[in-house]
Amino acid sequence: MAEKRRIIIHLDMDHFYTAVEERERPEIRGKPVIVGADPKGGKGRGVVSTSNYLARASGVRSGMPISQAYRLCQDAVYLPPNFPLYIRVSNEIMQIARHYADRFEQWGIDEAFLDVSGRVGDFTEAEALAGKIKQEIREREGLTASIGVGPNKLVAKIASDFQKPDGLTVVREEEVEVFLAPLPVRKLLWVGRKTEAKLKALGVNTIGDLARFDSESLKSMFGVMGWQLHLMALGLDESRVEEREGMKSTSHETTFDEDTADEAAILKALDELCVGVIEEVEKQHLLFKTVTIKIRYQGFETHTRARTLPFLTNRLHDLQKTARELLATNLQKDRKVRLLGVRVSSLVSGEKQKTLI
């Protein structure tokens, strides 16, 4: 039995963090703006979270070391991230978008998928609907978004990235193959740096190359992922637009300003991370069973150590005690530490738990 044809919209806010900052601070408009770590005159550690298009013109990109961004664009306005603000604005935008969709799925802080199959008869009507969504976001929030419309989530997502900023790209079912073929494989969801490199070694550069590649070889080389790669290259994706509910884990981590072997400073940082995690656990009314700590040494070597408790808890004392024990038995003496992290998982809603007991 043939599935009903779907029409999916992907909404992607343009350079979200910097766009929000520019909206809130008229004095920085017209300048390159970079949200991320403190550059500290070129000596800062950390990376660029988001940069506006003026900064991108100098070569600045998300994820780039902030020291490198500083060399490329010294006259930019550098701002620390203001997550409470971005989350507030994000919630307002998601409210707007949600009411245009039969099914809605938020994706990160500034993206969303909308299944509008039941609301529009064809892609032309979907394009008009997408225009209305962009307009409402512009009028109510003073921000621009780029939208992609396609027969599934994969194509819609790639389409939203096709023309930016303030873009609107529609890819009909019969146009999918021609649209995807010339694009680099890196545009596919789940194809990151590593997979891109492996594919390149096979002579696969574009999505078209991948579509022509033998699917059995892909499966034997990449396992489950290989089959997925084959389907994606053909523009096929049956995954549903689905609201995710229930966090699986929550964590805090911090990179020291300077790598340190000072045990007192390390323990203090660990305790503070635990406090932050417990605040989130309490806010969300959660109980947890598994504690994981993360240690990154000087040189970027990273380890995780986990322990599952025989009981559910939301107590700071349990977290700090477990985290300290995991650290004590795994910390390599006299090695400088770059980063420390604390995560809790095996989460259960505390309210639900009460009714179970």
Next chain:
DNA sequence: TCTGGGGTCCTAGGACCC
């Protein structure tokens, strides 16, 4: 070039149970 902080999912091996 020198690599944040918040997440999700997958894989592989080992423990343990029936």
Next chain:
DNA sequence: TCTGGGGTCCTAGGACCC
């Protein structure tokens, strides 16, 4: 002495997303 099969849970690492 040599040794099953299936299932679940746990740990560690890694790829990927925004």
